[in-house]
Amino acid sequence: MESFYNEREHEMLKLVEKLVNIDSGSYFKEGVDKVGKILTEEYRKLGFEVEVVEQEELGNHLVIQHRDAVNPEIIILAHMDTVFPEGTAAERPFTIEGDRAYGPGVIDMKASQVSLLYAVKALIHKDENCFKNIKIVLNSDEEIGSTTSRAIIEREAKGKKYALVMEPARKDGSIVSARRxxxxxxxxxxxxxxxxxxxxxxxxxxxxxxxxxxxxxxxxxxxxxxxxxxxxxxxxxxxxxxxxxxxxxxxxxxxxxxxxxxxxxxxxxxxxxxxxxxxxxxxxxxxxxxPPMEKNKKTRALLRIIQDVGNEIGVEIEDTATGGGSDASFTSALGVATIDGLGPVGGNAHSDKEYLKVPTLVERSLLLATIIQRLTEKSK
Known part of the structure; x- marks a missing residue:
């Protein structure tokens, strides 16, 4: 799969640029829905069904799974909203300086959306049926507490074995195994x-x-x-x-x-x-x-699998706890083995210095695809 990504890194970055240059603050429904329409089109091209959960005031939520999927065991969560007001993208659009990309929401979490999409594309390209083992929820209000999407996340998470949450990895590359x-x-x-x-x-x-x-x-x-x-x-x-x-x-x-x-x-x-x-x-x-996301027995077992996958593809994976909130708390509280911070590496989220480490866009997408593959194999 590595060659698949290396050939498409530029393509991936162009999509990150396209998404970053769309204002999608939580209260700017038009912008969030524009991001949602782009992603909807991309997933439908791949044979996925996209349920659009309409919202009157905030952006619509998307529930996505392949048309041939039957009781997928993995739920993947990612949000389309940012903290930035309308007009921010025009003031400081997507730019690349060295090995870093900048722009509003670039790491939290426009790059994660691209990483997830291309993980799915890689699995399809490799003819791995494990892309049928995932259900994806893209919500529009994570930055304001997931007030309208929490019920959707909890409904879709019931009965799942694993939850993979696409918040960005920490600055040092660590993934998140616990949240307050x-x-x-x-x-x-x-x-x-x-x-x-x-x-x-x-x-x-x-x-x-x-x-x-x-x-x-x-x-x-x-x-x-x-x-x-x-x-x-x-x-x-x-x-x-x-x-x-x-x-x-x-x-x-x-x-x-x-x-x-x-x-x-x-x-x-x-x-x-x-x-x-x-x-x-x-x-x-x-x-x-x-609720808190606790590092329990199930989480530890999932973490070991992810670290083993990382070792196989040459990515050392450390884990950390953080005080920040995310939708990972909801799946964890339901007893689903949950790991967060599976997006690319970056930092300074919610600020005008927010950045993505460009090489990790491919690296973490490959990691995610391989994790999905491994978790599906374990379920057979």
Whole structure:
């Protein structure tokens, strides 16, 4: 298969360029759907059926499998959305400097889309029927929590043996075997306004109450156990000489183990069940929206297979854990053996310095194709 890729590296890069130069921020439906149409056409040319799951406001999701597939055992996840607003691609389009390619979403994860597509093409070219053993879900809202696609991912993942997730490999080439779970909460405090010079005693400061709560929330962090609670954004008040009657905080929660979900939720509820400033009211909204991806027995077994494949094709594979979220959490929580970070190598995602290590586009596509081949052989 290596010669197949070497002959098509330029072709692969041209498709990466085409995708990168399309704005596809999560809230820009037109752009995400444009990416989806290009990929739909590519897969249909290969004999794959593409179910387009229509979305009213966000981009459509795609569920893809070969027309001759029967109960595929491998689910592959990749997202079409980026974090960048409309107009970014025009401001800094796809470029190549040395062995790096730059552009919005180039590594997270336009290059992964191309890597996946060409892994499928290579298997077909080699006449390997294992391309019938995969189901692909391309979603449009991963960067904003997979709010409309989570149910689709979980539905399609049920009964699968393996989940391969196409988030990019880390800068050092490591793939991802564990991720922390994630929750997003909003803390809303209502107080009573008053003039701070004339009658401050009649006021009930929402900001003061929020300050107490922030301290209590941050005390929940236990970094040795993988728990972190961060109040990352606050707002409130109307003027410096007014006792504030409203304040809000955005809270990011990360956990390392499923068992910590109940613990952290109980502590959040306890903190918000009372107030320190008399006369104020507190409301907590939100939820733990991504379970942790734990490095369990199934994951370790899948990791060993992938590392063996890497050794065979001359790619040393290390694994790592990360605090960032991805759709891998959903498949892992269902008990499916899951490995993430199987896309090409790059870095600085979500920034104007985002890059792809160009040689790894072919390398990781070959790795993925060989993994699919190996997992299919094991199932026979």
């Amino acid at each position: 779970g994630k929750g997003n909460y909003t803390l809303i405090v209502e107080g009573k306004a008053a003039h701070s010079g004339i009658e401050p005693e009649k006021g009930r400061s929402a900001i003061e109450e929020l300050a107490y709560k922030i301290i209590q929330l941050h005390e929940l962090s236990d970094h040795e156990k993988g728990i972190s609670v961060n109040v990352g954004l606050i707002e409130g008040g109307s003027s410096a000489n007014t006792v504030s009657d409203h304040a809000e905080a955005q809270i990011d929660v990360r956990i390392a183990e499923v068992e910590q979900v109940e613990l952290i939720e109980e502590k959040l509820e306890e903190i918000c069940s009372s107030t320190d400033v008399a006369g104020t009211k507190v409301v907590l909204e939100g939820e733990m929206n991504r």
